[in-house]
Amino acid sequence: MRNNLSFGILAAACLAAPSLSAENVRIVLKNGAELRGEVLKDREDTVVLDLGHTVLTVPRSEVSLFEKAGAAAAKTAAVQGEDIYFVEPSREAMTVEKNVQRVAESVVQIQTASGLGSGFIINKLGYVITNQHVIAGEREITVVVYRKKPDGLEKQQFTKVKIIAMNGFLDLAILQIDDEAVDRLPFVPLGDSDALTQGQDVFAIGSPLGLERSVSKGIVSIRARESGGRWYIQSTTQINPGNSGGPLFNARGEVVGVNNMKTAGVGVEGLGFSIPSSVLRLFLKNREAFAFDPRNPNSGFRYLPPPAPPRQKTKPDSVTTGG
Numbered sequence: 369m370r371n372n373l374s375f376g377i378l379a380a381a382c383l384a385a386p387s388l389s390a391e392n393v394r395i396v397l398k399n400g401a402e403l404r405g406e407v408l409k410d411r412e413d414t415v416v417l418d419l420g421h422t423v424l425t426v427p428r429s430e431v432s433l434f435e436k437a438g439a440a441a442a443k444t445a446a447v448q449g450e451d452i453y454f455v456e457p458s459r460e461a462m463t464v465e466k467n468v469q470r471v472a473e474s475v476v477q478i479q480t481a482s483g484l485g486s487g488f489i490i491n492k493l494g495y496v497i498t499n500q501h502v503i504a505g506e507r508e509i510t511v512v513v514y515r516k517k518p519d520g521l522e523k524q525q526f527t528k529v530k531i532i533a534m535n536g537f538l539d540l541a542i543l544q545i546d547d548e549a550v551d552r553l554p555f556v557p558l559g560d561s562d563a564l565t566q567g568q569d570v571f572a573i574g575s576p577l578g579l580e581r582s583v584s585k586g587i588v589s590i591r592a593r594e595s596g597g598r599w600y601i602q603s604t605t606q607i608n609p610g611n612s613g614g615p616l617f618n619a620r621g622e623v624v625g626v627n628n629m630k631t632a633g634v635g636v637e638g639l640g641f642s643i644p645s646s647v648l649r650l651f652l653k654n655r656e657a658f659a660f661d662p663r664n665p666n667s668g669f670r671y672l673p674p675p676a677p678p679r680q681k682t683k684p685d686s687v688t689t690g691g
Contacts, residue, residue, distance in 0.1 A: 393417070395426060396433035433470050452652055453490045456557040461619040464571050464585055471621045474556040475573040477512040477580055478502050478543075478613060486574035486614030487511070487543065488623060490558070490652075494550030496543040497648065498613030499628060500534045503541055511545055513553060514581060524549075533651075533658040538598070539628060540643065540651045541613075556615065559622025561601060561644035564591045572605045572627055572640075574614030582611075586640065593641065600641040601625045607640035616642040623648075 395403040395417065408423065409416035415426045415434070462470070478485045478498050485502030489495065496511055503509055509529040515522045526545045534541035545553070564570075571585040586605030593602040605616065607630040616625035625642030651658065 394433075394435045395431055396435075397426075397430050452493070452495055452655075453558050453649070454555075455559075456620075456622070459557065459620045459622060462621065464569075464583070464619075467571070467617060467619070467621040468573065468583055471554075471556050471615075471617060472573055472581065472583075473513070473515055473554045475581075475615060476514075477575045479510040479512060480506040481508060482506065484575060484578060484610060485612040486610065486627070488615040489513075489545075489553055489555040490623075491555050492551045492553070494545035494547065494553060495532070496529075496545065497615075497626060498541050498543060499626065500536050500539045500541045502613045503531065503534070503543070504536070509543065511543065512580075531660040533655040533660055535651065535658040538643070538647060538651055540626065540648060542652070542655060556617075557622050558645050558649060559618050559620065559624040561591070561624045561646045564588050564601065564618070564624060566590060569619055570601075570603055570605055570616050570624065572607065572611060572614055572616050572642075574611040574627060576606070576608035576610040578610055586638070589638070592644070595641070599644065599647075600628065601644055603640050603642065604638035605640045605642075607642075 393405070393407055393415075395415070397403070403417060403419065403424070403426070405417045405419040405424075407415060408418050411428075413428050415428065415431070417424050417426055474489045476487045476489065476496060478487045478496075480503060482505075483502075485498055487496045487498035487502075490497055508527075509531070511526045511529050513524045513526065515524060526547050528546040530544045530546055532542040532544050566588055568588045569585065570588055571583060573581065573583050576582050576584075584606040586603045589602040589604060591601060592599045601616065601624070603616065603625075605627075607627050611627045612629070614627045615623040616627055618624045622645075624645050626645075626648055627640065627642045629641050631639035631641075
């Protein structure tokens with residue numbers, strides 16, 4: 369028989385007694401609905417879920433996120449235990465297609481008067497990470513979020529955006545969406561860039577050349593590549609103007625890098641560079657050192673260099689020349 373719930377899932381014809389070995393899970397559907405219950409049967413194409421008052425047969429094709437109760441508890445503990453970001457040690461590895469479904473809504477577009485870039489939400493306070501060069505010198509910033517709805521995709525624009533911290537050398541910036549709806553926006557966990565290995569699959573989501581919600585996939589070419597006194601993750605992931613500030617994900621859907629630049633030229637391909645998440649974590653934990661000063665829109669607080677000591681005159685050393 370057909371269930372009268374809005375997400376239109378088929379209900380089982382009769383109630384079944386929950387199994388002693390049943391496992392509690394949390395399921396998020398593609399239309400945003402959330403289910404919690406015990407798994408009675410886990411098939412390749414369907415999941416039979418006991419909700420307590422009824423039993424539902426959920427098609428796998430309608431599932432956006434399938435999370436075990438233990439993983440959810442670990443996630444909650446991680447959120448409470450971190451600073452302004454969170455980690456999820458038990459996060460499951462997935463294909464790029466499935467990862468995009470669970471992380472894409474956390475990736476945003478950053479719009480300014482002079483151009484656009486990408487970014488990603490890291491907590492329920494609406495903190496957004498992007499590159500400093502994306503918002504340098506700008507005071508009016510718009511963050512665009514793409515939300516999945518039952519009838520399609522909804523674009524939300526947030527124009528009340530504050531700059532929390534920024535640093536030009538690291539090329540990182542923290543923004544905050546100043547809106548009551550921020551606690552309902554999805555956010556992503558940070559991964560460990562130090563654990564990356566050569567050849568590991570990674571993928572990026574962003575707005576290259578303004579083409580919003582674009583996904584590109586590659587592999588890690590080398591975990592740490594030095595350039596200009598900084599180090600980057602070098603990958604074959606396609607990075608183009610507009611990808612700046614967007615996330616580089618691993619197979620677990622964790623942010624392991626902030627996409628920053630590419631090497632361009634005739635015959636040059638597959639040279640994309642991302643700021644490691646290890647650098648991002650240090651920036652976040654020491655953000656008070658980079659706090660934004662509204663009197664100086666191009667940087668954080670600026671401290672004048674100390675005056676140079678007076679130059680002292682000295683007698684020239686005696687010089688001996690050979691004959």
